[in-house]
Structures are given as C-alpha cells and as structure tokens.
Amino acid sequence: MQFPESWLREFCNPPLSTEQLAQTLTMAGLEVEELKPVAPPFTRIVVGEIKEAAQHPNADRLHVCQVDVGQAELLTIVCGAPNARVGIKVPCALVGAELPPGEDGKPFLIKVGKLRGVESYGMLCSARELKLSNDHGGLLELRSDAPLGQDIREHLNLDDTLFTLKLTPNLAHCLSVYGVAREVAALTGAALKAPSFPVVKVSGADRLPVKVSAPDLCGRFSGRIVRHVNPRASTPDWMVERLARCGQRSVTALVDISNYVMFELGRPSHIFDLDKIHGGLDVRWGKPGEQLKLLNGNTVTVDDQVGVIADEAHVESLAGIMGGDATAVSDDTQNIYVEAAFWWPKAIAGRSRRFNFSTDAGHRFERGVDPSQTVEHIERITQLVIDICGTADTTCGPMDDQQVNLPVAPTVSLRVARASKVIGMALTQSQCADALTRLGLAISQSDGIITVAPPSYRFDLQIEEDLIEEVARMVGYNNLPQTPPLAPITAKVRRETQRSPFALRRSIAALGYQETINFSFVEERWEHELCANPNPIKLLNPIASQMSVMRSSLLGSLLQVLKFNLDRKAQRVRVFELGRVFLRDAAVKNTDATVEGFDQPMRVAGLVCGSADALQWGHKERPVDFFDIKGDVEILLAPRRPVFESAQHPAMHPGRCARVMLDGVAIGFVGELHPKWRQAYDLAQAPLMFELDLDALLQREVSVFKGVAKHQAVDRDIAVMVSEKLSSHADLMDAIWSAPTAGLLRNAVLFDIYRPKSAKDLDAPGSEKSYAIRLTLNSDDATLTEEQIDNATQAVLASLLSKLGARQRT
Template sequence: MKFSVEWLEYFLDTDASVAEIAAALNRIGHEVEGIEDPAERLAGFRVAKVLTAAKHPDADKLQVLTVDTGEGDPLQVVCGAPNARAGMKGVLGLPGAVVPANGMELRKSAIRGVESNGMMCSVRELELGDEHDGIIELPEDAPVGQSFADYHAASPILDVAITPNRPDCMGVQGIARDLAAAGLGTLKPVEADDVAASGPCPVEIRTDDPQGCPAFYGRVIRGVDNTKPSPEWMQRRLIAAGQRPISALVDATNYLMLAFGRPAHVYDLAKLSGGVVARRAKNGETVEALNEKTYTLDDTMTVIADDAGVHDIAGIMGGEHSGATTDTTDVLLEIAYFDPERIGVTGRKLGLASDARTRFERGVDPAFLDEGLAFLTNLIVKTCGGTPSEVVRAGQPPVEAQVIAFDPMLTARLGGVEVADDTQRAILESLDFAVGADWSVTCPPRRHDIEGAADLVEEVVRIYGLDKVESVPLPRQPGVARPTATPLQKLERKLRRAAAARGLNEAVTWSFLPTGDAAHFAEDADALWVLDNPISEDMKAMRPSLIPGLLAAAKRNADRGAAGARLFEIGRRYFRGKNGASDERPTLGVVLAGQRDSRGWAQGKARMFDAYDAKAEAMALLEAAGAPVANLMVMGEAGEQFHPGQSATLRLGPKNVLARFGALHPGTLKAFDVDGPVMSVELFLDAIPAKKGSAGFARPAYSPPALQAITRDFAFLVPADLAAADLVRAVKGADKQAIVDARVFDVFAGQGVPEGKLSVAVEVLLQPGDKSFTDAEIKAVSDKIVAAAAKQGAELRG
C-alpha cells in the first residue's frame, strides 16, 4: 500500500522524518518496501510567469514566450500549448531538468530557428494526471521563482507491505493509529461535518442475503455536478497512492477506501429501476463489470441488483451500466458489510481481483458504516454539491465486541520480555482495546486477527519493541544427542552424494505438472491427483513420475545451447491411494540427454548417450543404496514411455521392481518436444530392501585373500533371444564358494555359428580359500558351470 507522508500527517500529528517513520513501521511489523521522493523527480522545475507571448515566425502552432523565473533576466521559451498567454503563471522546466513522463533531459536548443531555454510543462509531462491539452495554469498568488516541488508540496511516498491479518491497516488512518501507539506522534480525531438530510430516501434499500450481506446502508444525493475534477489535494493524495483520478464522484469513493480501508460505491440513480437489494445471484445471470468484462454468476454469489437485474458483484466490482459519468446528477451511495469468506470464494471463482475484494475478504471494520457514509456524503457535497436524503439502514453489522480474559504475566512467558502492567495497559488502550480493572480486554470490531490472549501478547511486544526481546539459547540436554535422521533421509543423502560423484547435476523441479504431461506418465488414470485449486493450468496435476520435470529441464538446457545434460532429482511421486488417501513414494530420477562425449580427433564424432549408459547409472546408484545388485534380474516392461527394445527393469524377484531404465520412446520425446535420443532412470527407493542386522555394529575390516585368483574362459552357443544376464547369473550360481565373479567379454554371430544362435564368451573368476585349486577341483567347477549353462539352453562350443 502506498501513501504520502503528507496524507499520513492528516491523521497523525508528528514531527518525525520519513526515515524515522519508515524505521518505526518496520519495527512494529509493517515492512516498508520502498520510499519515493517526488521532489527529486521535480528538481529543476519552478514556478514562472509568462510576460509576453508572440507568434513563432516559422510555425503556425508555436509561440515564443518571455518567461520570468524570479532570478536574473527573463528567458525565451518556445511553446506549442494553445493556452499559453501573457500574464499566466505555469511550471517551467529549466535546462538540465529531466521530464518525469519520458525521461527526456531538457537543454537549450533552437526550435525552427528560435532559441528556447527550457519547456513550459503540462500535467501529464510531470506525471500529475492525464491532462495534456495545455500547460499547467497556476493561481495568481503562486510565488514566481519558487521550486515547483515546494509549491506543489511534493511529499515522500512510502510503500508498505500490509500482512493479510491486518486489514485494519489497509487505510492510512490504520497506519497512523499503529504509529501513534508506537510513540511516533498523536492520532488526530477526524470526523465528518454534519450534512443536513432533506427528506426520506426515495429508493427502497434492503438485504435479502443476510449471510452474504448482513448490513446494507445507503442514501440518495440529488443535484450533484460531476463535470468538475476532484480537488487538487485529493488528486495529489490519490496519485501518491498509485490511483488515477477519474471523476469527482469516483475519486471520493477511492479516497474513502484508501484513507479508512472502507470500500464504497456510487450508482447513477437515473440508471436504476425500482428498489436496490443485496441478494444471491441466480444461476446463469451475467453482469458487465467496470473493467468492461462480462461475468457469469451462480447462486453462491452475493450481488447488488434492482428490478431490472444485477448491477454490482458485491464487495468486488461495480457494474458498467450503473456507474457514474459526467452526466450524472443524482446518485445512490452504497456502503455495506459483506461476509469475508463469501467475497473470497466469489473472487476466486470469477478470477476477479480488485482493491475492494482485497479489503472485504480480509475483513473491514463492521462498525464504520454510519461514519463512513457520513464522511463520503461530506466529500461529495463539498466537491460536487447536491442535497442528501436520510440514511436507510438495512440489516445489522456484526459489531458485537469480543472480550478476552488476559493475564499480563503471559507477556513474559510467551513474549520473552518483562513489560510493566501499566505499560501493557497503555499499549493496548492506545490500539483501541478497552482494558477492564480485572484485565478483561474488549477488542475493537475491526481487529479480526485477535482471537485469544496470545494475540494480545503479540500486540504488546511488537509495540513495546521486538528489539528488546533478548536472545536466549534453548536448553540443551546433557550427553550426546540422538540421531534424528530417518533411514530414508540417510539413504537420500547417500544417493545424492553418489549421483553427484558420478557427474550428475542435481535439479529441483515442481511437484506439479500440466495434466497432459502427468497423464502421459500415469500408469493408472484413476490414481492421478488433479488439484481443484491449482496455482496455474500448467501446475494442475501432481507428478506420477520425476521424468517429466527432468525432461523439461533438459529441454531448457538444450534450447540454450547445451550439448548434453546429466540431471538427477530425488523427490516424491504422488498417487491417489485407496479411499482417496495420498500415496507418496520416494524416487530418484535421472535424465541423460544429448552428447555423452564431445567430438574429438581421437574418437571422431560426438558419442550420444545410449541405454547401456542408463543401465550403468541404475546399477551404480542401486549399489550405493545398498541393494543386492548381484541378485538383480533384468526384465522388460519398463513402461509405455520407454523404447521397448532399449529399456528394461531391475527386479528382485518377478514382482519387486527396484528401477527402470533405458531410452525414452520417440512418442514420449515428441509429446514433450524434445530432440532425442534421451535416456532415463527411475529408482524406486521404497522398494529397496532394508539391510539386515543391527545398525549399531560396524562392518568387519576388509582383508584381501591370501591366494591369487585364477580365471577361466568359456564360449557358449546360446539361443539368440537368451538374456546375457540370465547366463551370467547361472554361471555364478554354479559354485558360490569358488566363483566370485563372471562377466561377458565377447559376443559373436556369423560364420561357424548356427542361425538363431550366438556365441557368448564368459570370463569366470575363481578364488581359492585355504589352499590352491588342484586341476581336478578346477575341472569339477568347470563341469558345474557347463551344466548350469545348459539349463539356460547354452552348450559349450567344440
């Protein structure tokens, strides 16, 4: 919220500087996000008087002015404004000044051959309004030579972030009240002058929706003149708050909202038909709002309507049809109290935000109806004239005061600072809390954020000074602290280090995905979580896989020229479990995209990632996680998102899938607009079996074997469709004591190998224990290997 110091001083009697005001606001919980000094933008502009005005010799629409600046000889200025004339006073920008509207630096120059020493300025050029028909005309008593910033009373502007729990401070008066309580001045009483009412209100006003609109007050003012602009002081304050002056009537309602945090509305009486009522909308009713957009309503929304239809989305935005214009002569003033929850739901359904909604959905002061209507009436009558009717009060606002039993000892116990009882009482009373002799505290109705004694402690401590609360270390229990990390957290930390050590870069992606991307990776559409109130349409579904987010990150890198990407992420996948419960599964995802190795003189062209790279990452990370990789089975069915001939799963048994890896399907790459090939891995951390044994015992130290290992090579003829991993597993299982490792080192097909067969060479590592192997023992192990391979359909080559 923005406001000028001059406006603040209308409510607060203070001599504090802008720096002291900002420091006090930060101290009591209202963060100052910025300070702007308009005087700096108006430096170099001063009040000047036009002495003579003559036609430009070479331009029909230009005049040559002689201008008195109050110092030295008059200056010659070329001006194109139609209202420039001798005797008037205006604003002159001297050479070196910068025009706020466009950033142009003024300098002495020749315009059509005539020297010009500056520029006479318009309202728009100085960003004081939208008027641009001519230069600014100042009153006759404007002192020539005075800085225009001083004459205009350009006041510093504060930009303050108001937290959602403090709607009472969404008006300048509320800010002033807090500052007065903090000792920065005295709050000035501001009351509206009495305006005599003339006769009853000619319009029926009622509320037929007491839940959505408990109270609806209004009155008619006849004979207003909306052709004149609002007063200069009002426009100055509205502009400082970031509001564009529109008309005298609209400016008055905006002024009330920004000064007191109380939205109100003005209707053109001639455009209304019959009585005005707050009611529920009918399903399918439409209204064209002041933003010139049409909204379709339903019966959960509160509206302001007459006999002809809806005119106002209650508490959010008025209608275009009944808004005040320069032709308006009779108006109906509306000031009401709307249910905050109803306003919030309606605004979200319609996707409609406004200053009024921001205040109503947080909760305005329900006790400020009569006073607010009187203040608005006074503003309009003084600005636009007119005769007001009597006030109609429909309904009753919820003004019942909340009473809280308070113990001043709570401040020391909860706030951590000793504050004298008298000081606590004075602070609460300065904030408009009524404190009884028994410390029963009556809260003002506008303080919706106060719910209990702890909130009163917060009020006392923030005004007394959070900087006075001493830093006290928490008590520490004796002895060694017990570890707090869970086994899953330890596993994730270990995998994060292992992945980084293998050259993978960690990515952190959103847990939300576009619905189409999530559906592409969902194995079961019914298990997909779709949010009812998403952040945006691109973040509507909870991710069933980590791969889509990593794919998007790899694409962004590729679009910016990265030749390759090695990304990993540890996070959760989300599924809809039984009975609608959330099912979150810890997962590690990897994406390998683009070039594995850059081109060079040795290897020639660049080498791309392939499925074996993905398998290597999966095996290495599973080993780091403690999975029994020696017992893993390589099987198919990695999922429709993977290339069926270049992907697989790693399992412990037929059903327990620990990981899937391989090349992503071309259809998947097309759906995500990614150039291939792209490899991916997903490790399902919840499927990795926990290690057996007590976690408190250290593993035994490694001792190398005393005897040297020996190797034996075997060449088998195997069916072409036999998985090499199945053959290796059978060989290693032939004699688990003697055989410590086996690996495939050659595969051959062609001359000498029957059709439908492959020649697979396997190297077997044999490790003797207490004594060296004899030839007979080696032959016995070899026979076991051949027999085990035969069970897989393999036969030893001749």
C-alpha cells in the first residue's frame, strides 16, 4: 500500500524523522518496502505569472515572455511551449536554479542565455522537466491563486515522501492511511486525530428497496439516495494529488470520492447511477450462467459461488469486487445511490482470481473490513459529494441500514506467563496490559490473565498467539533480548546402506545426464495420454490453464523439456529429474507428513535422445537404443542386480518396454516412447526413458572384502539353440546360474545371437535361434582339471535343456 507521509501526519504526527518513522513501522511488522520522494531535488524554482507573450522576431515557435515572479522588475524569458500565454501561472526557474538531473545524472543549471538573438533570464518549466510526470505537452499550469514568488516545492507540497508498505494478510486494519496512523499512535504515544462524521441533513424521503437474500454473503448493507448532482464537476486539486500519491489516477469526481474514502478510511464503496437501476436491489449469490459486463470492460459469467448485487432485470455488480458497467456513473448521471456494505471475508476470498484480475476492494474485503461504520463512512462520502458535485437542487435521502448478520468476535485470553515464554523475555502483567490498551483493545484482567474483546476492525485476533504477537510488536522486536538457543546437538548420521539424493544426482550426472526442475502441476492431457490416468488430482486455482492437475509421473515433464530443446536444434539430449508425484490412495491417512487420500512418493526419471555418444573421430555415430538406457539403470542400481521383464506402460512402446524388478519388487519402468506419442510430439527419433522409485535407488549394498583368485580362470564358450519365443535374458541367466556346478561358475555372458539364413518366418512353429554364451570357471582350492571343467559345462547345458528346452548347437 502506498500513501504520502504528509497525509499520515495529518492523523498522527509523532516527533520522528521520516527514516525513524519508517524504522518504527518496519520493526512493528508493517514493513516499509520503499521510501520515495515525491519530487527529485531542485532549487530556485518559484511561481511566476506571464504578463506578456510576444512572438519571437527570429523564430516562429518561440515566444518572448515577460514574467512576474514577485520581484521589482519583470523577467524576460524565451519559451517555446505551445500553451505559453498571458495570465497563466507556471513554475519559473530563476538564473542560478538547479533542475533535476538528466539522463547523464548531472544537474541542469540555469544561466542567462541568448536564444536566436534574445537574452533569456530564466526558464519556464513543464511537469516533465521537473520530473513530476511524463507530461511534456506544455508548461505546468498552476492554480490562479498561487502566490507569486513562492517556492514551487512549498506551493505543491513537494517536500513529501511516499511510503510503500508490504503488509501481511493479517494486517487488514492497516490498509488505509487512518489505519496506519492508528498503529503509529499506539507505537509512539503520539496523539491520534480521529475523523469526525457529521450527519448530513436529510432533504428527501426517497429510499431504494434493497433485499439481502444471502446473509452468509453480506452481513450489513447501508445506502442512501442523493439526487441532482453534477457529475461533470472537477475533482479538487488536493484530492487528485493525494490519489496520485497513493498510485490512483483521477477518473471522475464521483469515482474519485469513492476511491479517496477507501484510501483514507479503508472502506471500499460503490456509487450507482440510480436511474439505471430497474426496481430495487437484491444481494444474493449468483446463478449459474448469469453474465455481467464489469467496469474494466470484461464480461464474466458467474455461478452460485460468487456473490452479486442484482436488480429486477440484471446482475449489476460483483459483490465486494467490482461494479458493473450498466449502472456506472457517467457525465449524464443526475441521481446516485451510495452503497457501503460488510461482506464476509470467506465469501469474497479468491473470487476475483477466478476471473483473472484483482481489485483494491476485493483485496480489502477478503481480509476483513470494519462492519461497524458503514453508516459513518457513507456520511463522509455524502458530504464530499455535496461539497464537490453538489448543486442548488441537490437533495439527500434518509440512510437505509440493514444489519442482517454481523460477526461476533469471541473474547481471547492471554496468559502472561505464556507470553513471556513465547516471546523469550520476562514480561509483567502491566506491560502486557499497557501494550494491548495502546492498541485500543478493551481488556479485563485477573491474576496472570488478560482477556481481550477484539474491536470490530480486528479480524486477526482469534487465538492467544495473536495477542502475544501484538505484545511483541508493541514492546518492539528490536528490544527483545538476544538469547542464543540452548539445545543438544546430535549429528544425524546416514546409514552406510543408504546414499543421499545428492549423491544419486551426482551419479546420474556422471552418466552424462543434466538435471531439470519442473512444475509439479501439469497439463491434464499428459495424465490421460502418458499415464492412462482418467481421474487426475485437479487444482482448485491453477496458475495457468495448461497447469491444471498434479502429475502422477515425471515423464511428461521430461518430454516437454526434450521438445523444447529439439525445437532449438539440440542434437543430443540427456536429462533427468528427481521429484515428487501425486497419486490417489485411500489408504493414506492424515499425519504431519501426509495428506489423507493422497500418496506423494519421490521418483527419479531420465530421458535420452539423439546419438549414444558425443560426436568424435574414434568410432561411428549411432543412435541411442534400449540397451543403452537399460545399462544406465543397471549402473545406478549396482552392485545389486535388477531383473528386467517384458511389460506394458501407456507411455512406452509395447514391444520395447520392461518392468524393473529388484529383489522381487517392481520399482519402475524403462523403455522407448510409444510410436503414437512420438508422432503426436512430432519427434524425428524415438527417445528412451526410465522412471524409478527413489527409495529403491537410495538403498545400496555395503562393499564386502573378497580376495583375488589365486588360480587361473578358465573360459568355455557354448552355443545352444533355443526357441524364437524365448525373449527374456533373465530367464536364460536364471537357467545357467541354477546349474549344479559345485561353485565353479564365476560368470556368464551372452555375447552373440545367431539366426540361420534359411529361417524365413521367425514366428513359424519350431523356429530357433542360437545363443552363444561364455562361461568363466574357477576354484579357490586348486587349478581346475579337464574333468571338472567338462562336468560344470555339461551341468549348465543340462540346466538349459531342462528349463528352456535348449539343445547344444552342432
């Protein structure tokens, strides 16, 4: 929230400098994000009046002006502004004046100069030249009653500072200049000038029929009719200036009055064109399908979760957010209806974000606005309307105030001992009572306990901790003792059988992958296509339409990264992500780390596309294939040996997808992208990918010492014919290792697959292929004999025959 310091000091003027005031507010929880001067530094610029303006004899676009600056003689100043004319008062820089620095950062000094042969003793200034605005259309015209020779800084109140506060959501009572002044008075003890609300004389009897049909939406609705106003009246300069310094541009007098009271007192209000209202008003929840054109030009469709103000024909306003265009005041408005209401914060919260915009009114109402002073604030608005837009025929109707469902704040108790413990310093009951009293809270005391009845404008005081915070703010965070924490320090040692996620990231990066970090909310289409998930977890308030659900797989995010890189001509992409996925699981209960009904496991996924290796001269380039990424998975799980079995995955190629099994438990999938998704993503080459449970990858076996073999190993190559239907390498290895070799078999490697040239139909019954396997045999006791080698080899062949129906190739 932004406001000028001078306005704040009208309500409360403590004996503090600007910097001290900003520090006081910040240390009380009202963070001053920025202090900005209203105008940059400049000197010797005064109010001047143009007495004469003659055409320059040597230039068509210049005028020779005689300017009165309150001195004995008129100053001759050459000016090229299009609006330089006799009778106007403008800023005049005298000789020796220093203007604001230019783009080079150096101040601009005014000297006696000669323009086209005519000497000029000063300079007439525009707002842009004084760095007051970007308007460069001509001279800055001042009020006709501006005193000649008065310093322009004093005349325009330019020695002022703009405060920008960064308020937390619980400080709704500070979303106004008076609200901040109330805090300053409590913090400093300076006198607070409370605003007065004199009752405007009622001169008419008209009332607008209003019905509050939704008491859970609107707790209080106040309003009155004012007739025969002048909507074309000019907003006073002082009001335009204050609105501008609050970051609000002037619109029309009626709109400016409503905005001014909002910044002054924190009360958003709305002024309707009475003649555009059909019948009366009904404050209710919207009906599905109802449409409303707003003041910002947008047309929105409401539902039964959005509050509206409607007349007998149409919806006229979004409750507590923004008015409608149909009943907006204009230059033709004659009669108005001034409305101020209390909207329940929960009924307003989040509604404006549904329509992708936010308003100052919605920002305040969803945090809570004082329900007790709607009538007083309407009196303030009415008086300003009469003063600024009033005519000889202006009449003011009686106040209509409907109180249907006002909040009742329960009392909150503060235990002094508890406050001392939480704040970390010794506090007496009188100190706590004084702090709360200075904030304007009504208190009652007993032994060690202070009971507070929160005022109507404090929606944030609900529990004991809220009162403790108020006490800490009043005592001053900078006054709290600096007490170091006392606690035993116990190192959290990771078990040797477990590695850290960081170590896993390093291992994956060592394989040539680059880590990516992606959003956990993704496009709903990905869940349907890549995960076969018909019911993904949907977000209530997505930040974008293409990020509307929570992901149940990391693969979609990696495919998006791949597509992004390929579109930018990347030749070789190897990426991975370690992140959380979100699954529905009714078995999950609420705990400190879980949410009922939702499982949130951590997973690791990787994706490779392009060549298997970086381009080099040593060997020919080849595209990456299934066995490359399968090897990467084996490296990550080593020394444990995973088993890969054929499986189906909605994102992967039906014949090139494997389930990864570890100790009999499925831990993920590895495979090639499904052809239809490759076509849908317009990929020239099919990427390979894997997705595994993080917990399985973090577990590792502890290294065990094993001596080097003392005797020479023996290799034997065997070739067996097996059926074409055998596709599992794991089944082959299981059959070999289950052979009774008396512990002599140390290793087995499949190094060749051969199909006879005569085999034409691989799917024909009886079709066979040849597997060539190298067996490594050794013994710890002695050098192997030929008999031992033959017996072990025959045992392997016998096991292959019995388990796979294999026969030795001849």
